[in-house]
Amino acid sequence: MSGAATPAVATLAIAFAIGGAFGWLLERAGLGSARLLVGQFYFANLTVFKVLFSALVTAMLGAFWLDRAGLLDLGGVYVPETFAAPQALGGLLFGGGLLLAGLCPGTACVAAATGRSDGLAVMAGLVLGILAFNLAFDWLDQVYASTPLGTLTLPDLLHLPAGVVVALVAVMAVVMFVAAGRAMGRRRA
Amino acid sequence: MIGLRRMLGLAAMVLGGAAAASEMTGPDWTTAVALAERIQAGQPTQVFDLRSRAAFQRFHVASAVPATLADLLDLSSPRSASIVLYGDSRARVTQAWALLRIRGYRHVASLRQGLYEWIARVYEPALPVDATSAERAEFDRLAALSRYFGGQPRLDVPRAAVPGGYWTAGGGLGSRPSVETALLVAAIRRRGC
Numbered sequence: 001m002s003g004a005a006t007p008a009v010a011t012l013a014i015a016f017a018i019g020g021a022f023g024w025l026l027e028r029a030g031l032g033s034a035r036l037l038v039g040q041f042y043f044a045n046l047t048v049f050k051v052l053f054s055a056l057v058t059a060m061l062g063a064f065w066l067d068r069a070g071l072l073d074l075g076g077v078y079v080p081e082t083f084a085a086p087q088a089l090g091g092l093l094f095g096g097g098l099l100l101a102g103l104c105p106g107t108a109c110v111a112a113a114t115g116r117s118d119g120l121a122v123m124a125g126l127v128l129g130i131l132a133f134n135l136a137f138d139w140l141d142q143v144y145a146s147t148p149l150g151t152l153t154l155p156d157l158l159h160l161p162a163g164v165v166v167a168l169v170a171v172m173a174v175v176m177f178v179a180a181g182r183a184m185g186r187r188r189a
Numbered sequence: 190m191i192g193l194r195r196m197l198g199l200a201a202m203v204l205g206g207a208a209a210a211s212e213m214t215g216p217d218w219t220t221a222v223a224l225a226e227r228i229q230a231g232q233p234t235q236v237f238d239l240r241s242r243a244a245f246q247r248f249h250v251a252s253a254v255p256a257t258l259a260d261l262l263d264l265s266s267p268r269s270a271s272i273v274l275y276g277d278s279r280a281r282v283t284q285a286w287a288l289l290r291i292r293g294y295r296h297v298a299s300l301r302q303g304l305y306e307w308i309a310r311v312y313e314p315a316l317p318v319d320a321t322s323a324e325r326a327e328f329d330r331l332a333a334l335s336r337y338f339g340g341q342p343r344l345d346v347p348r349a350a351v352p353g354g355y356w357t358a359g360g361g362l363g364s365r366p367s368v369e370t371a372l373l374v375a376a377i378r379r380r381g382c
Binding site: 057068069162163171173174 | 194197201205206209212278
């Protein structure tokens with residue numbers, strides 16, 4: 001194995017380990033169930049919100065403090081550029097597909113891995129969609145690259161220091177978790 | 190006995206609050222215009238660029254020298270020296286600031302919005318096409334500074350294309366530097382200092 005290949009292999013190994021852990025946690029949280037995911041849309045079950053928002057807050061606080069400690073350079077973390085129109089269109093398509101299938105790509109993998117037939121069907125649709133998108137990319141290219149807004153972050157948009165935005169999101173998350181917990185409690189009562 | 194969920198919520202609140210508080214501490218700020226005026230006036234100021242050598246060679250603040258934390262550890266300037274730091278990592282700038290302060294340097298500051306601010310305010314100031322009289326007066330002052338440092342003041346720039354920051358009422362929203370600036374800034378971390 002060449003020296004240059006080692007970091008790539010290590011990176012892939014780390015990505016595989018993180019992906020595996022993410023899938024296992026999703027499964028343990030019950031997110032392989034389409035019934036549970038769709039419950040989010042009807043406010044019947046807020047597990048998806050709580051699990052994913054917990055992940056977001058944990059990652060945000062971890063990344064912020066690792067950067068502050070000099071262990072992670074956030075400047076080296078790629079932030080995808082915003083393309084307003086195609087991403088809005090993609091969001092609508094994604095939301096429609098999620099509501100229809102009851103699974104998103106990650107949870108579809110989890111559902112498929114646990115042998116659920118709906119998960120396998122969604123994965124098949126996902127692969128076909130990727131194939132169709134790439135075959136049609138020459139025609140979609142104009143839309144794909146339209147309305148570019150560059151790299152946007154909440155601190156840039158709100159004109160606030162990153163630490164203040166982190167604090168606001170953390171407070172918002174805790175308030176939302178409490179509200180979601182109470183709403184679920186009332187529903188069960 | 191406090192439950193696990195409450196403990197996690199409390200931890201998130203504490204870490205979030207500390208994140209906001211951390212913005213209040215750390216290096217003292219100086220602005221690009223204040224730094225440029227100091228250099229122009231001949232006031233001795235040491236400027237250290239904490240980015241990579243390649244980034245430094247591509248573009249840097251006038252009179253800046255590249256430096257690593259190890260270089261600063263061996264710095265032998267008088268403790269009363271006026272020092273300005275900038276880089277592409279807030280963590281590195283904070284570490285450098287703390288290192289110099291621990292070593293007894295009393296006048297250490299960082300550039301408030303880093304190299305981006307230097308380019309937007311000093312190297313390539315922009316006059317909006319619909320500028321107010323106050324903005325024109327400010328631009329005249331900045332254009333003179335820019336020419337002193339070999340920069341290129343830009344006239345009649347659409348307001349939406351004027352690089353934004355703490356110095357503009359609308360901040361950075363929707364602002365775009367010129368192509369040349371964009372190429373330079375592309376290599377600079379946006380939220381660093």
